[in-house]
Amino acid sequence: MKEVIVINDKQFELLIEQEVIENEIKRVAERINKELKDKRPLFIAVLNGAFMFAGELMKQVNILSEITFVRLASYHGTTSTNDVKTVLGLNESIKGRSVVIVEDIVDSGNTMVSLLEELGKYEPEEIRIATLLYKPAAMKQKLNLDYVALEIPNDFIVGYGLDYNGYGRNLKDIYKVV
Numbered sequence: 644m645k646e647v648i649v650i651n652d653k654q655f656e657l658l659i660e661q662e663v664i665e666n667e668i669k670r671v672a673e674r675i676n677k678e679l680k681d682k683r684p685l686f687i688a689v690l691n692g693a694f695m696f697a698g699e700l701m702k703q704v705n706i707l708s709e710i711t712f713v714r715l716a717s718y719h720g721t722t723s724t725n726d727v728k729t730v731l732g733l734n735e736s737i738k739g740r741s742v743v744i745v746e747d748i749v750d751s752g753n754t755m756v757s758l759l760e761e762l763g764k765y766e767p768e769e770i771r772i773a774t775l776l777y778k779p780a781a782m783k784q785k786l787n788l789d790y791v792a793l794e795i796p797n798d799f800i801v802g803y804g805l806d807y808n809g810y811g812r813n814l815k816d817i818y819k820v821v
């Protein structure tokens with residue numbers, strides 16, 4: 644029987660194990676190492692959800708690069724909304740730079756579209772997207788996702804940085820709602 648965990652009113656079952664997740668992150672990092680070798684990229688990780696992905700990714704990135712963390716808020720409970728807020732905490736200048744957005748998940752794509760719009764205002768040379776998870780069936784936007792570690796079905800998930808009402812971010816595997 645599959646392991647089931649309970650967070651508040653919901654039950655979750657194992658979807659993807661840590662080993663699989665981290666192999667896919669390694670694969671993404673290897674591509675970044677090749678493709679951005681001489682670009683001195685600035686990774687911009689989006690808190691809170693991306694903290695675990697960003698940590699693992701950066702252990703595997705071996706090119707000269709920087710990382711910074713920003714915050715936005717847009718998602719409550721288990722449904723996506725369009726109410727994306729502004730980018731907080733970006734102190735670095737990104738003008739003329741190669742930027743890689745580091746996200747835990749692209750679900751409807753609404754957050755990513757707002758983020759691209761916001762960051763685009765500061766005239767970076769290029770913006771690439773690295774996301775741990777992508778739900779193709781939930782996508783409402785046209786987006787070019789440069790680096791996707793894992794494609795997942797359209798289920799609500801927790802773990803590896805992702806939460807249900809604030810809980811579950813610390814789980815080392817990814818779980819889906821039952």
Ligand SMILES: O=P(O)(O)OC[C@H]1O[C@H](OP(=O)(O)OP(=O)(O)O)[C@H](O)[C@@H]1O
Nearest residue numbers: 690691692717718723750751752753754
């Ligand atoms: O593609 P979308 O439907 O827009 O959903 C994706 C966004 O939702 C989550 O953020 P959330 O606002 O939950 O913040 P968190 O990272 O602090 O959990 C996630 O980290 C993405 O930023």
Ligand code: HPA
Nearest residue numbers: 718750798799800805806
């Ligand atoms: O499936 C999800 N789980 C947790 N947070 C999320 N933010 C967007 N989609 C999700």
